[in-house]
Amino acid sequence: MYDDKNIFAKILRKEIPCNKVYENEHSLFFKDINPQARIHVLGIPKIECIDFPDFILVANDKTVSSFFRSVDLVVDKLNIRDDGFRIISNSGINGGQEVPHFHIHILAGEKIGSLR
Numbered sequence: 502m503y504d505d506k507n508i509f510a511k512i513l514r515k516e517i518p519c520n521k522v523y524e525n526e527h528s529l530f531f532k533d534i535n536p537q538a539r540i541h542v543l544g545i546p547k548i549e550c551i552d553f554p555d556f557i558l559v560a561n562d563k564t565v566s567s568f569f570r571s572v573d574l575v576v577d578k579l580n581i582r583d584d585g586f587r588i589i590s591n592s593g594i595n596g597g598q599e600v601p602h603f604h605i606h607i608l609a610g611e612k613i614g615s616l617r
């Protein structure tokens with residue numbers, strides 16, 4: 502079950518601040534508080550969903566499409582399309598997810614190391 506006390510839910514309710522990069526009706530993008538690369542931005546949908554499978558389950562097609570199109574828009578906003586970037590979404594225990602609100606990480610600005 503979705504825990505609405507998680508930190509990203511609080512950011513969406515504006516109970517705690519974030520360093521916003523982009524926002525629209527369906528999603529919010531902000532800088533990670535503990536960046537793992539020169540550019541580290543998180544993207545979250547505005548609906549209550551725990552992880553990637555939950556997002557696909559509960560979101561309608563318009564929301565799913567809008568979210569991923571926003572990722573592409575943020576790639577342009579960050580000016581990282583040409584040099585490249587990495588998109589990650591940790592899901593569940595084996596994925597190492599810490600915050601139980603679906604999010605994607607956009608890492609860029611330098612060569613991102615190997616996954617292992």
Ligand code: AMP
Nearest residue numbers: 508519532533534535591597598599600
């Ligand atoms: P994950 O391990 O995929 O759940 O990633 C959670 C991410 O959220 C980590 O990279 C944290 O640094 C980041 N994070 C946690 N709290 C905040 C916050 N208040 N503002 C921005 N990023 C945060």
